Amino acid sequence: MNKPKVELKIINPAMAQQLPAYATEGSAGLDLRASIDAPIHLATGETQLIPTGIAVYLNNPQWAAMLLPRSGLGHKHGIVLGNLVGLIDSDYQGELMVSMWNRGTETFTIQPFERIAQMVIVPVVQVDFQIVDEFASSQRGAGGFGSTGKA
Ligand SMILES: O=c1ccn([C@H]2C[C@H](O)[C@@H](COP(=O)(O)OP(=O)(O)OP(=O)(O)O)O2)c(=O)[nH]1
Ligand SMILES: [Mg+2]
Secondary structure, three states, X not given: OOOXXXXXXXXXXXXXXXXXXXXXXOOOOEEEEOOOOOOXXXXXXXXXXXXXXXXXXXXXXXXXXXXXXXHHHHHHHOEEEOOOOEEEOOOOOOEEEEEEEEOOOOOEEEOOOOEEEEEEEXXXXXXOOOOOOOOOOOOOOOOOOOOOOOO
């Protein structure tokens, strides 16, 4: 498949051999690795900002990147993101950083170059707001938070 090009800058030369790549043809996420030279011990409840050694410049307001936990780390070890989801703006040019939060019950050791999170490139719609006094009626109206019932 012909994929759109995105500029990537290698900040830590050691990452050059292990750049993010789709693991399978159908993968949505690109795994990001820890750019650290020694293991980091993340105690229960602790959060640390981990560098990835790379930067990407999406350079298109109709795109963004989202950083998400890896399912295995989150489910088995309680390792998720301190900001729950990371949002990368299309004009951000700095190093991609991953906030790692140990919400589990045991200290977790992050190894150098370990895959710590995944990045998904997503389409974005930027809008202009048009101020109105009333909305045209809709089926839902202002009902939310379970207003359609439970079952
Ligand atoms: O998990 C993350 C989240 C954000 N960023 C970078 C890219 C993003 O474009 C920038 C700003 O993120 P965000 O807008 O979510 O943070 P903020 O607290 O609103 O900071 P700012 O005032 O810089 O917008 O930080 C990361 O590297 N990792
Ligand atoms: Mg912001």
